[in-house]
Amino acid sequence: MKNISIVTLGCSKNEIDSEIMTGILKKHNYRITNSLDEADIIVINTCGFIDAAKEESIETIWEMIRYKEEGKCKYIILAGCLAERYYKELLEEIDQVDGIIGTGNIKDIVNLINRLENGEKSIVYTKNINESYIEDIPRQNFKTTEYVKISEGCNNFCTYCIIPKLRGKYRSRKIEDIVKEVEYLVENGVKEIILIGQNTADYGIDIYGEYKLSTLLDRLNEIKQLKWIRLLYLYPDHIDEKLISSIKNNDKVLKYLDMPLQHINNRILKRMNRKTTKEEITKLISTLREEIPDIIIRTTFIVGFPGEDEDSFNELYEFVKDTKLDRIGVFTYSREEGTPAYNFKNQVDEEIKNFRRDRIMELQSSISYELNRRKLDRIYEVLIEDVEEDGLYIGRTYMDSPEIDGVYYVKSDEKLEIGQFVKAKTVDFLEYDLIGEIIK
Numbered sequence: 001m002k003n004i005s006i007v008t009l010g011c012s013k014n015e016i017d018s019e020i021m022t023g024i025l026k027k028h029n030y031r032i033t034n035s036l037d038e039a040d041i042i043v044i045n046t047c048g049f050i051d052a053a054k055e056e057s058i059e060t061i062w063e064m065i066r067y068k069e070e071g072k073c074k075y076i077i078l079a080g081c082l083a084e085r086y087y088k089e090l091l092e093e094i095d096q097v098d099g100i101i102g103t104g105n106i107k108d109i110v111n112l113i114n115r116l117e118n119g120e121k122s123i124v125y126t127k128n129i130n131e132s133y134i135e136d137i138p139r140q141n142f143k144t145t146e147y148v149k150i151s152e153g154c155n156n157f158c159t160y161c162i163i164p165k166l167r168g169k170y171r172s173r174k175i176e177d178i179v180k181e182v183e184y185l186v187e188n189g190v191k192e193i194i195l196i197g198q199n200t201a202d203y204g205i206d207i208y209g210e211y212k213l214s215t216l217l218d219r220l221n222e223i224k225q226l227k228w229i230r231l232l233y234l235y236p237d238h239i240d241e242k243l244i245s246s247i248k249n250n251d252k253v254l255k256y257l258d259m260p261l262q263h264i265n266n267r268i269l270k271r272m273n274r275k276t277t278k279e280e281i282t283k284l285i286s287t288l289r290e291e292i293p294d295i296i297i298r299t300t301f302i303v304g305f306p307g308e309d310e311d312s313f314n315e316l317y318e319f320v321k322d323t324k325l326d327r328i329g330v331f332t333y334s335r336e337e338g339t340p341a342y343n344f345k346n347q348v349d350e351e352i353k354n355f356r357r358d359r360i361m362e363l364q365s366s367i368s369y370e371l372n373r374r375k376l377d378r379i380y381e382v383l384i385e386d387v388e389e390d391g392l393y394i395g396r397t398y399m400d401s402p403e404i405d406g407v408y409y410v411k412s413d414e415k416l417e418i419g420q421f422v423k424a425k426t427v428d429f430l431e432y433d434l435i436g437e438i439i440k
Contacts, residue, residue, distance in 0.1 A: 002113075003031050005039035007064060009057055010047025012147040012196055014080055018045045021079070021109050023137035028110045036067050041075045041113065043101075048082030048166065050334035057082045065096045075116050077101060077109075081166045084126055085338075091122050102126030103167055107134055129153070129168035135177050142188040144383065144419040145402060150178055150216065151197035156235065158262075159273045159340040160305065160333060163198055170198070172207050179219050182226065191419065192228035192383065193220070194401070201234040201243070211238055214246035221250040227421065228383075230401060232258040236284050237275040248292050254398040256296045257288065264319040265312035268305055271344070278319075285323060296399045298327035303360065304353030305333045306344035313356050320360055326371060327405055328364045330357045365431050368406075372429035379439065382408050384420045395422075397434075406432035414438070 004025055008018040021043065022032050033039055042064050046057035057080075067073040075098040078090060084102035091097055098121065099112045105125035115123050133152055153168040154161075182193055195216075197203065204212025213234075220229055229252050236259050247253050263269050264278050288295050301316060320328065332353035335342055382395040385402075393410040400406055410416070410424050416438075424436030 001029060001031050002040045003033045003035075003038050004041045004043060005033055005036050006043045006045060007036075007060060008045045009060060010045070010049065010053055010080065012194070013149060013152075013198075014045050014047060016147060016149045016196075017080070017103070017106055018043075019140045020134050020137050021045070021106055022140045024107065024109055024134075026140075027137070030110075030113075036064070036073075037071055039067065039071075039073050041077065042067060042073050043077045043079055043109070046078055046080035046082035048080070048085045049162065050331075050336065052334070054082060061090075061094065061097070065094070068096055075099065075113070077112065077116075079103075079106070079109075084129065084166050085162065087124055087126050091124070097122075099123040100126060102128060104128035104131035107131075129166065130171065131168075132171060133173050133177075135173070139181065139185060142185065142190055144190065144385070145192040145194065146185050146190045147194045147196050148178065148182060148185070149173070149197060150195050150200060150203050150213075154198035155202070156199060156275070157273055159271065159344070160302065160336065162336050162339055165338060167198065170202055170206055172202075172204050172212075174207065175204075175212065175216050175219060178216060179223070182220055183223055186223055186226045189419075191226070191421070192230060193226065194230040194232055196232050199233060199235045200231060201236075201238040211240070211243070214243045217243075217246045217250055217253050221252045223252075226252055228398065229253045230256055230398075232401065234259050235275075236261065236281055239284060239288075244288065244291050247295075255292050255294050256298070256398055256401070258298045258401065261299045262302045263305065263308075263312075263316060264301075265308075265315045268308055268312050271307055271341075272302075272305060273340075278315075282323075285325075296326045298329075298401065298405070299325055300329040300331060301360065302331050302333050303356040304348040304350075306341055306348065307346045308333075308348055308356075309346075317360060317363065320363055320367070324367050324371065326368075326399065327401075328360070329404065330360045330364075332357050369429075369431045372431070372434060375426050375429065375434060377426060379423055379425050380408065380434075380436065382410055382422050382424050382436070384410065384416045384418055384422060386418065387416075395424075406430075406434070409433060409435040410438055411436070412438040414440075 047053040077099040079101045083100045087100040108125040151172045153170045155170040380397040384395045386394040423439040426436045428435040
C-alpha cells in the first residue's frame with residue numbers, strides 16, 4: 001500500500017480540495033500519512049493568487065523535493081492554482097516534478113498516479129476549470145469548525161484578479177447537496193460551519209435563476225445539533241433585503257459578515273471593475289447596522305492599485321476612520337500577469353503601497369482598541385479551541401472568524417474541553433483580542 005502525503009497551501013477552498021483528493025485516494029486503497037518521511041508520493045496543493053502566495057508555493061515545492069532526493073518519496077505531484085496557472089513553466093524549470101493536476105482535475109489524481117507507476121513522466125491534467133463539484137466523496141475531517149464550499153469559480157472579472165482563469169465560471173452546488181453534507185458533518189461532531197465560495201452572495205443565480213443564499217441559510221438553520229453558521233466572502237452588490245432578513249432572523253446564522261470592499265473611491269472601484277459605488281456601500285453598511293445592531297462587519301481593502309493617487313487613498317483612509325468597521329485586512333496591490341490591471345498605467349511604487357497599507361492598519365488598530373473597550377462587562381458565548389496554560393483558554397466568539405480575526409481568552413478554575421461552548425464575561429481587552437472570566 002502506497003503512502004501519500006498532501007501538503008495544502010493557500011485558502012480554505014484549497015483545504016476542501018485536499019479533503020476531496022484524500023477521499024478519492026482512500027477509496028482506491030492509498031494510505032494518507034502526515035509524515036513526509038513515510039510518504040511514497042507527495043502532493044502539494046499550491047496557491048497562485050498573488051505574489052506572496054506564489055513565492056510560498058515555490059519555496060514549499062523545493063522543501064518537498066528534499067524528501068524525493070534524500071528520502072523514500074518517489075513522486076512529486078503539484079495541484080491547485082499555481083499548478084493550473086504555470087504548469088508548463090513548473091515542469092520545464094523543476095525537473096523533480098513528476099505530474100501536474102489542475103483545479104478542475106482533482107478526480108484524475110488516481111489516473112495520474114497509475115500512469116506514473118507505469119513509467120510515464122511529466123503528466124499533466126489541466127484546463128478543466130469548469131468541472132462540477134465532486135459530490136460523492138465524503139468529507140474526511142471532523143473538527144468542531146469546518147468549511148463548506150457552496151460554489152466554485154467567479155463571474156465578476158475584477159481587473160486585478162486571476163481567479164476566473166484558474167477556477168472557472170461561477171458554479172453553485174445544489175441546496176440539497178450542501179444540506180446533506182452539513183448534516184453529515186454535524187452527525188460527526190461538527191458544531192460550526194463556515195460557508196465559502198469566491199462570492200457567496202451570488203449563490204444560486206446560475207442554477208436557480210435567482211439569488212438563493214437566504215434560502216440556503218433558512219434550510220441549514222433547521223439542522224439540529226448545528227450550533228453556528230458563519231458567512232464569508234459576500235460581495236456587497238447582491239446583499240439584498242431578503243438576505244439581510246435571513247441573517248437577522250435565523251438564530252444559528254452568526255451576526256457576522258465578511259464583505260470584501262477592496263476600495264471606496266468610485267474611480268478606483270470602476271477601474272477595478274467592482275459592481276458597486278461608495279454611496280451604495282455606505283448605505284448598505286448603514287442598513288446592516290440598523291437591521292442587525294450587533295453585527296460584526298469584516299472587509300478587505302487593496303491599496304496601491306494602479307491610478308490610486310493621494311486623494312483617492314486619503315478618501316479610503318477617511319472612510320475607514322469614519323465608518324469604524326469591526327475587522328479590516330489591508331493588502332498591497334499585486335500585479336498579476338494575465339489580468340487587465342497588469343497593463344494599466346500609473347502603477348504605484350512598492351514603497352508607497354507598503355506605507356499606505358501600514359497607515360490604514362495603524363488606524364484600524366486604534367479603532368479596534370476602542371471597539372474592544374466598549375465590550376467590557378459584556379457576556380459572550382465562547383467556543384474553546386485551545387489551552388495556553390492552566391486556567392487560561394483560547395476561544396472565539398461569533399465576532400471572530402478562525403485564523404483571520406482575534407481571539408477571546410477565557411480564565412477558568414474548572415477544566416474546559418476543546419470544542420466546548422461556554423459563557424464568559426469580558427474583563428479586559430487588547431487591540432484585537434478580548435479577555436474574559438467564565439460564568440458558572
